[in-house]
Amino acid sequence: MSERRNARRYDLSLPVIVRIPTERPNGSPNGKTRDISTRGLYFVIDQDLEAGSELDITLTLPAEITHSSEVFVRALGKVVRVEKRGEDGELRLGVAAVIERYDIIRGQAARA
Numbered sequence: 548m549s550e551r552r553n554a555r556r557y558d559l560s561l562p563v564i565v566r567i568p569t570e571r572p573n574g575s576p577n578g579k580t581r582d583i584s585t586r587g588l589y590f591v592i593d594q595d596l597e598a599g600s601e602l603d604i605t606l607t608l609p610a611e612i613t614h615s616s617e618v619f620v621r622a623l624g625k626v627v628r629v630e631k632r633g634e635d636g637e638l639r640l641g642v643a644a645v646i647e648r649y650d651i652i653r654g655q656a657a658r659a
Contacts, residue, residue, distance in 0.1 A: 554584040559612075563590050566603040578642075580606065587624070587645045591632060596642055600626045604644070622649035 561580045578592030583606070596602075602625065608618040628643040 554586040556582045556584045558582050561606050561608065563588075563592075564605040565590075565592060565594070565596075566605075567596070568601050568603055581641070585646070587627075587643065588622075589641060589643050591639050591641050593639055596626050596629055596640060598626050598629055602626060602644055604646075616653065619652040620649055621652060622646045624648075 559580055559582065561583070563578045563580050565576050565578060576592055576594040578590045580588055580590045582589050588604075588606075602623070604620075604622045604624060606620040606622070608620060610616055624644045624646045626642055626644050630641045632639050632641045
C-alpha cells in the first residue's frame, strides 16, 4: 500500500478540545493528538464520532514548542476515519480528520 499523505506529519501529543457543530452544546470532549500536519490530524477521544462529521477543534501549542507563550490553533475539519483502540485497558476512538480551515490565535482569547 502506498503512502497517500502529501503533507509531513509530526508526532505530537497535544491536548485537543473537540466540538461537533451539529450537536447541542453539552460540553466539549477532550482528547490528545497523536500526529498532526497542516492538512490533517489524528487524535484519540472517548466520545463516539462518525466519518463525515464536521468538527470544530482547538489545539494548544505549549510555550516549549512556540518558544514564547502558548498559542492556540482553532481548526474546522471533517472526520475521515474512526477506529476503535484499546489504550491503558480502556476502549477509546482514534479519529483521523482533514483540516479544512485553521486560525492561529495568540494569548488567552482562544479558550472561549
